[in-house]
Amino acid sequence: MKVDAGNYLRPDQGEVRIDAQPVGDGGFLHQVGYLPENPYLYDHLSLLELLRFAGQACGMSAQQIGERIETLTHQTGISHALKQRLRTFSKGMRQRAGLCFALLHDPQLVILDEPMSGLDPLGRKMVCELILDLKHQGKTVFFCSHILSDTERLCDRIAILHQGRLVREFEADDLRAFRDKERSLEDEFVAAVGGGN
C-alpha cells in the first residue's frame, strides 16, 4: 500500500504503475487519496484548517474546498467538530478526519489502510457506506482489513496476504459463493494461512 500510495516504500523488485504511470513524484499523486493506519494529522490545527490546507495543497479553488468540506464532514458525521482542534479528537473522530483528508480532492484511486480501525459500530457502518458510495461513483477503492465480514460485503476482488506474500485471490464467482453462504471466507482464510500455524 505504501508503494502504491506515493512511493513511501520502494518495491524489492518489479514496478508499480497506476494508469500506466510509474509510481513516483509525478502528477498521478493528485489521483490518489491515502489514509494510513495511524495518520499523523496536524494536532494544533482545527479540522476546518486541516481540510482547507488539504484543498489548497491539491490546487482546488476556495469554492470547491468549501463544498467538499461540507459534503464530506456531513457524510462522516463530524461537521459539528469543524472548529475543534485535532488534538482533542477521539480515535474514531481522528479516523473520520483522516478519511475527509484523504478524500477531499475527490481522487480516482482511494487507498485505505485499516479504515475501520478504532471505529464504533456506527462508525464502521458509515465507512462501509462511504466505500460503497465511492464504488458507485466509479472510483477504485483499495483497502486492507482484518474484518472479514466487511471485506466480503464490500469487495469485488479479495486477496489474502500472509507473512508478506500473496497466498489467495478471490474473484467475482468466489464472492458470489461467499454471499450465498455456499462457502465461507473465514474458512478459506484459515485454510490459506495454514490453519493459523
Place this chain on the structure above:
Amino acid sequence: MLKRVGALALVTCKEGIRDRSLFGILLFALFVLGLNVAVAGFFMRDLGKVTVDMNLAALSFAGLLLPFSRGEYIYGKYLGLVLLVVCTLALLLVFSTTTVAGVNAMYPKYFGGFTWSVYFWAVAFIGVQLALLCAIVVFFSAITTSSFITLIFSVATYLVGVSIEEVLFYLKSQAAAGEVAASETLRAVLEVVAWLVPNFAAFDLKTEAAHGLALEPMRLLTSAGYGLGYVLILLWLATLIFRRREFN
C-alpha cells in the same frame, strides 16, 4: 507549485505558533529580556533553542499524504520554520527595542556610539543566522527519522559553527606567540574548514552594534551571500536525500 508550498509553510508556522512549548520558551525569553540589555547575544542563544526544539514539528509527515513532491515538501517545511522564527524574532524585537530605548533614555552616557541602524542590521543578520540554523535542522531531519539524533547533530553543528572562529583566532594568536606549533598547512586547512562548516561568526554584528562601529557594505554582502548559498546547498542536499527516503 508556489501556492502549494506557501500553504504548507503557513500550516507549519501555525502549528508551531500553537505549540505550547514555543510559548513557554517565548515567555521565558521575555522574562530574561527584562533582566538583560545585551540584546543581540541574548537573541541568538534563545532563538537557537527554539529553532532546534521546533525540529520536532518540522518534519511531521502529514503533508506527505497530500500530492506534494518530496522537493516541494522540504521547501514548504523550511519556509514554514523560517516564518515561525521570523514571527518570534519580530515579537522579541518589539520587547528588546523597548528595553534598549528605555535604558538608552535613562543612561544616555553609556550609549555614546550607539546607532539604531547598526542595531537593526545586527538583528537582520541574527535572522540570517537563524534561517541557516533552520536549514541545518531540515537537512538533518531529511537524513534521519529520529528527532533526537536530528537535535544532537543540529546542536553539535551549531556549536561548531559559533566556536570555529574563536578556535582559529586562538590558534593564530598562540602560534604567533610561539606557544603552539601550527604548520602553514594546518592553518590553511582550518581556514577552509571554518568556511565549510556553517561559520556563524560571519553573521555576528554584536560588537559593531554594541560599540556603534561602522559597517562595511562589502562585509554585509559577503555574509548574506554566504548564508544564502549555504541554505540553498543544504536544502538541495536535503531534497536529494529525502527523495530516497522510505517511510515505514
